[in-house]
Amino acid sequence: MSNFNSPIRLSSSLIKHLKYRVRMGCNPLLPHSRSFTTTEGHRPIIVHKRSLDILHDPWFNKGTSFSFTERDRLDLRGLLPPNVMSTEQQIERFMVDLKRLEEQARDGPSDPNALAKWRILNRLHDRNETMYYKVLIANIEEYAPIVYTPTVGLVCQNYSGLFRRPRGMYFSAEDRGEMMSMVYNWPADQVDMIVVTDGSRILGLGDLGVQGIGIAIGKLDLYVAAAGINPQRVLPVMIDVGSNNEKLLKDPLYLGLQRHRLDGDEYLAVVDEFMEAVFTRWPHVIVQFEDFQSKWAFKLLQRYRNTYRMFNDDVQGTAGVAIAGLLGAVRAQGRPMIDFPKQKIVVAGAGSAGIGVLNATRKTMARMLGNNEHAFQSAGRQFWVVDAKGLITEEREDLDPEACPFARNVKEIHRQGLREGASLVEVVQQVKPDVLLGLSAVGGLFSKEVLEALRGSTSTRPAIFAMSNPTTNAECTPEEAFSIVGDNVVFASGSPFKDVDLGNGHIGHCNQGNNMYLFPGIGLGTLLSGARIISDGMLQAAAECLAAYMTDEEVLKGVIYPSISSIRDITKQVAAAVIKEAIEEDLAEGYREMDSRELRKLSQEEIKEYVQNSMWSPEYPTLVFRKE
Numbered sequence: 287m288s289n290f291n292s293p294i295r296l297s298s299s300l301i302k303h304l305k306y307r308v309r310m311g312c313n314p315l316l317p318h319s320r321s322f323t324t325t326e327g328h329r330p331i332i333v334h335k336r337s338l339d340i341l342h343d344p345w346f347n348k349g350t351s352f353s354f355t356e357r358d359r360l361d362l363r364g365l366l367p368p369n370v371m372s373t374e375q376q377i378e379r380f381m382v383d384l385k386r387l388e389e390q391a392r393d394g395p396s397d398p399n400a401l402a403k404w405r406i407l408n409r410l411h412d413r414n415e416t417m418y419y420k421v422l423i424a425n426i427e428e429y430a431p432i433v434y435t436p437t438v439g440l441v442c443q444n445y446s447g448l449f450r451r452p453r454g455m456y457f458s459a460e461d462r463g464e465m466m467s468m469v470y471n472w473p474a475d476q477v478d479m480i481v482v483t484d485g486s487r488i489l490g491l492g493d494l495g496v497q498g499i500g501i502a503i504g505k506l507d508l509y510v511a512a513a514g515i516n517p518q519r520v521l522p523v524m525i526d527v528g529s530n531n532e533k534l535l536k537d538p539l540y541l542g543l544q545r546h547r548l549d550g551d552e553y554l555a556v557v558d559e560f561m562e563a564v565f566t567r568w569p570h571v572i573v574q575f576e577d578f579q580s581k582w583a584f585k586l587l588q589r590y591r592n593t594y595r596m597f598n599d600d601v602q603g604t605a606g607v608a609i610a611g612l613l614g615a616v617r618a619q620g621r622p623m624i625d626f627p628k629q630k631i632v633v634a635g636a637g638s639a640g641i642g643v644l645n646a647t648r649k650t651m652a653r654m655l656g657n658n659e660h661a662f663q664s665a666g667r668q669f670w671v672v673d674a675k676g677l678i679t680e681e682r683e684d685l686d687p688e689a690c691p692f693a694r695n696v697k698e699i700h701r702q703g704l705r706e707g708a709s710l711v712e713v714v715q716q717v718k719p720d721v722l723l724g725l726s727a728v729g730g731l732f733s734k735e736v737l738e739a740l741r742g743s744t745s746t747r748p749a750i751f752a753m754s755n756p757t758t759n760a761e762c763t764p765e766e767a768f769s770i771v772g773d774n775v776v777f778a779s780g781s782p783f784k785d786v787d788l789g790n791g792h793i794g795h796c797n798q799g800n801n802m803y804l805f806p807g808i809g810l811g812t813l814l815s816g817a818r819i820i821s822d823g824m825l826q827a828a829a830e831c832l833a834a835y836m837t838d839e840e841v842l843k844g845v846i847y848p849s850i851s852s853i854r855d856i857t858k859q860v861a862a863a864v865i866k867e868a869i870e871e872d873l874a875e876g877y878r879e880m881d882s883r884e885l886r887k888l889s890q891e892e893i894k895e896y897v898q899n900s901m902w903s904p905e906y907p908t909l910v911f912r913k914e
């Protein structure tokens with residue numbers, strides 16, 4: 287029997303817990319109460335399941351954070367350990383586990399524990415989406431390199447072994463004729479964003495077949511973390527038409543179709559059927575094409591872009607990010623923006639990403655020069671394109687039609703001391719470019735000789751964009767760039783590297799030039815404007831917004847892209863710019879209560895507010911059970 291007069295003995299763990307609650311601003315003597323308010327965004331959600339079904343549902347699961355009353359209401363009592371945790375405690379426990387792996391190795395991209403961290407994060411993603419995104423958003427700088435490049439590349443390479451719970455949908459060549467019904471197997475009635483790949487060119491790692499689903503999952507993680515797209519409304523998709531990767535075809539553990547890729551009309555028929563199916567079920571969905579080999583990337587983009595709400599991230603997202611960086615490089619030289627069309631740019635790589643960058647950059651230069659045919663022709667002469675066979679000229683046989691507009695005139699090139707197929711070193715030596723940009727997927731392509739040649743650049747501050755992913759495919763490292771070309775160089779890479787200590791208190795800044803700064807905002811802006819299609823103007827507005835995000839002071843220090851820690855803010859700004867352009871081009875049909883007429887009434891600031899208020903944040907809503 288307890289005696290009311292005897293002193294209460296508190297265990298040390300209880301004292302610790304009460305102190306913790308005081309620190310967190312809670313009354314230590316009141317039963318556990320979470321700090322969620324029932325605001326507009328956090329109304330109770332009616333659920334039609336109980337018990338284990340709730341715990342196994344990552345959209346509703348709160349794990350140890352279910353309160354006692356909620357446990358009773360949802361038949362959870364006894365199914366969880368008795369200690370009710372706050373979200374903060376949950377995160378703390380999770381982080382301790384995650385950090386334990388970091389004690390030995392903390393060197394980012396080469397982190398030997400990266401895969402183990404991905405596994406832990408992935409398990410959290412499976413059991414509690416809210417907590418997963420809370421962890422990711424709060425620690426985006428640290429964990430974007432795990433859920434995205436570079437580790438996502440390693441994940442895709444090992445996906446058959448890593449696969450546990452399915453995530454996303456798989457449409458295969460065997461599903462022809464079935465897709466229109468299959469699409470209804472997905473549980474969500476609303477899907478806002480699909481990222482689809484056919485696995486044919488995953489980062490710079492080549493054909494990874496069905497294992498490429500990892501890249502769609504990683505990109506959608508950024509859609510949720512950066513753009514605040516509701517995770518219940520994203521759908522990663524793999525279109526499995528086979529693989530031409532012989533190793534995978536022989537691997538007994540491979541999860542995909544073990545046959546060579548479909549090609550030609552058969553291939554197109556599969557992708558056509560997929561597009562028709564998803565747009566029939568979700569007419570307002572946006573489809574991002576990701577990591578399709580160049581051969582199909584351009585064709586599919588042309589085929590669908592005027593009919594469906596879609597874009598190709600590698601062609602169009604990368605182009606915008608490159609333009610923002612190139613404009614930043616001009617500012618970093620202390621020159622006015624109008625000097626951009628005078629920049630001499632050598633591009634290594636003429637695939638989907640390289641050609642996307644070349645086309646968009648040329649158009650941007652031409653606009654600055656008067657936007658006429660003469661301006662367009664003149665802008666074209668600012669580029670020297672080198673692919674696996676060397677410098678591309680009009681003499682090249684079997685030239686890919688996409689690269690044709692950038693083939694140099696032979697006479698002109700001879701005058702520059704160059705020829706068809708000249709090596710990258712020769713081109714850099716002769717052209718003395720302002721910018722050297724790599725989208726070749728060849729690690730180390732910017733060798734010592736190439737970088738030494740760049741020392742002869744006529745620019746006061748040459749720029750190097752080693753944009754290939756993942757880390758091992760980067761054309762050079764920032765250490766190589768700063769040590770060989772000079773402390774003054776502007777450097778960007780596709781995957782993250784650490785800044786370089788140049789001595790004497792000076793830092794060589796390593797920018798991350800990655801389409802992650804644009805695709806979330808392009809998707810969110812398209813969604814909230816209800817734009818019918820994604821126009822060049824909307825993409826251009828996104829690029830200009832990113833370019834303008836950096837201050838003169840930052841740019842002069844060589845910082846041409848924002849830090850990933852501000853990705854949610856930059857995404858908001860990009861989305862607002864995309865919406866504004868969609869309204870101006872009369873493409874915006876509105877979204878939910880915000881119809882096209884209401885949209886047109888919004889000021890610039892109100893558009894930003896609309897974006898901000900529409901972004902999902904990871905907070906637990908109150909759950910209430912009701913029978914279906």
Ligand SMILES: NC(=O)C1=CN([C@@H]2O[C@H](COP(=O)(O)OP(=O)(O)OC[C@H]3O[C@@H](n4cnc5c(N)ncnc54)[C@H](O)[C@@H]3O)[C@@H](O)[C@H]2O)C=CC1
Nearest residue numbers: 489490635636637638639673674726727754755780800801
């Ligand atoms: N940082 C970013 O945001 C992005 C980076 N990328 C990266 O760009 C790379 C290329 O992607 P895609 O264009 O789709 O690939 P792709 O395979 O279509 O094109 C690669 C191009 O590089 C050329 N190439 C190969 N060896 C070369 C050499 N020794 N010298 C010069 N050029 C050479 C090929 O001839 C081809 O034109 C990948 O590593 C990818 O991860 C792609 C999209 C966005």
Ligand SMILES: CC(=O)C(=O)O
Nearest residue numbers: 489577600755800801
């Ligand atoms: C970043 C990206 O989209 C790529 O490397 O393919």
Ligand SMILES: [Mg+2]
Nearest residue numbers: 489576577600
């Ligand atoms: Mg990509």
